[in-house]
Amino acid sequence: MASIARSSLLRQVATKPALQNSIIARAAFHTTAKRDLLPPLPQRVVGTVNDAAPVPPPSPSHGSYHWTFDRLVAASLIPLTVAPFAAGSLNPTMDAVLCATLLIHSHTGFQNIIVDYVPQYRTPRARKAAIWGLNAATVVVGLALYEYETSDVGITETIKRLWKA
Amino acid sequence: MIAQRTGTTALRRVAANPNAVFTSTFAKAAMSQMQTRQATTQKISATEARSILDAQRLNRPVSPHLDIYDKQQTFFGGSIWQRFTGSGLSGGLYVFGAAYLAAPLLGWHLESASLVSAFGALPFAVKSGVKFLVAWPFAFHAFNGVRHLALDLGMFMKRQQIVKGGWYIWGASLVSGLYLAFFL
Numbered sequence: 441m442a443s444i445a446r447s448s449l450l451r452q453v454a455t456k457p458a459l460q461n462s463i464i465a466r467a468a469f470h471t472t473a474k475r476d477l478l479p480p481l482p483q484r485v486v487g488t489v490n491d492a493a494p495v496p497p498p499s500p501s502h503g504s505y506h507w508t509f510d511r512l513v514a515a516s517l518i519p520l521t522v523a524p525f526a527a528g529s530l531n532p533t534m535d536a537v538l539c540a541t542l543l544i545h546s547h548t549g550f551q552n553i554i555v556d557y558v559p560q561y562r563t564p565r566a567r568k569a570a571i572w573g574l575n576a577a578t579v580v581v582g583l584a585l586y587e588y589e590t591s592d593v594g595i596t597e598t599i600k601r602l603w604k605a
Numbered sequence: 606m607i608a609q610r611t612g613t614t615a616l617r618r619v620a621a622n623p624n625a626v627f628t629s630t631f632a633k634a635a636m637s638q639m640q641t642r643q644a645t646t647q648k649i650s651a652t653e654a655r656s657i658l659d660a661q662r663l664n665r666p667v668s669p670h671l672d673i674y675d676k677q678q679t680f681f682g683g684s685i686w687q688r689f690t691g692s693g694l695s696g697g698l699y700v701f702g703a704a705y706l707a708a709p710l711l712g713w714h715l716e717s718a719s720l721v722s723a724f725g726a727l728p729f730a731v732k733s734g735v736k737f738l739v740a741w742p743f744a745f746h747a748f749n750g751v752r753h754l755a756l757d758l759g760m761f762m763k764r765q766q767i768v769k770g771g772w773y774i775w776g777a778s779l780v781s782g783l784y785l786a787f788f789l
Contacts (some may be wrong), residue, residue, distance in 0.1 A: 480667040485659045503687070515754055546695035553692060581702035590706060598717045603736065603789065605725035 475518050481562055506548075524596050534596040539585045542595075547578045653765045683771045687749045690742035697739075741782030748781075749774045 500506075519537045524530050554570045588595065649657075679685075701715070708715045724732065752770055755761055761770055 483663050483665065483667065485662050488655070489658065489662070511754060511757060514750055518747075518751065542695075542698065546691075546698060549688075549691050549695060554686065577699055577703070579698050582708060584702035584706040588702075593717045598720070601717060601721045602724050605721045605732070 510548050511550075513541060513548070513581065517541055517545060530594070530596055532589070535596050536589050539589055539595055543578065543582055543585060546581075547574065550574050665687035681771060681775070683749050683752070683766070683774050687746060687753060690746040690749075693742050694746060695741075737782050737786035740785035741778055744781035744785070745774065748777050 517538075520534070520541055523534060549575065551571070554567065554574065558567045558570050560567050585595070588598075592598070593601070665750060704713065705715045707713075724735075727735075752761070756767075761767065
């Protein structure tokens, strides 16, 4: 409660001066240490001010096709998730298709997160490590899901049994 | 400042014209009375100029950064929570998959039968709590995923619809999560 009142009071004070001043005021007001969430890396100068912004070569497989593919995979998960409940029975092939689609959806989702938060131009090595780490993890999980689907009861049936346990 | 300059330019033009005898003598006399300012300038090489500019470029503000976003406007809007819930669910799948593959080497038992018997032995509150921690992110991700697909098609793009839609997703996912965890 106190923190809500405090922040609204501060916002009234902080409307007039610049953002920097309000940050300093807040930092001075609070007794806990200020922790920056993901502080920006130190800047560096590349090229001259008159260089044109680099335009990447057009690549639909990394752009529009990829975007559309992502949406198609996401949309296909809706009927795949609903199907076992609508049919009232479980088909091993459908369960395997669901697992494969989930794996692709997870992989591209994690890829999007890496592309957004580990930029190529600032942290090229961390980017490469993250992308290849993800590729390795996806292969491992794909193998594990294959094992689980072929030698155990499958994902949907497991969740059903856990829910009824 | 600008008016003064305009006058100076006009005077210069007149002074440069050799045909206008009357005005040229008058203008030259007027020009000789004008103030001049000797600016102190310094010749520097191209590389020195470049280093000064580079030093200034290093002090430019970074944009955009997390500080610029208004938490109350966009944080609960659903977009970042789609990522939170999705990475939680997919992270769980990845951890379980890797553990299942490593289980024979480490002597763990992660087959469905032992998982079900272990989970069934837990008290009702713990079971329901764990179920809610899975069911709520799943419901949120599913509902908000459908909403995002609709947004991708250009539907519900009015400001009020976006704001209200975000809160409907929170309500619906919490109700569904509680139902799935406690009543199913």
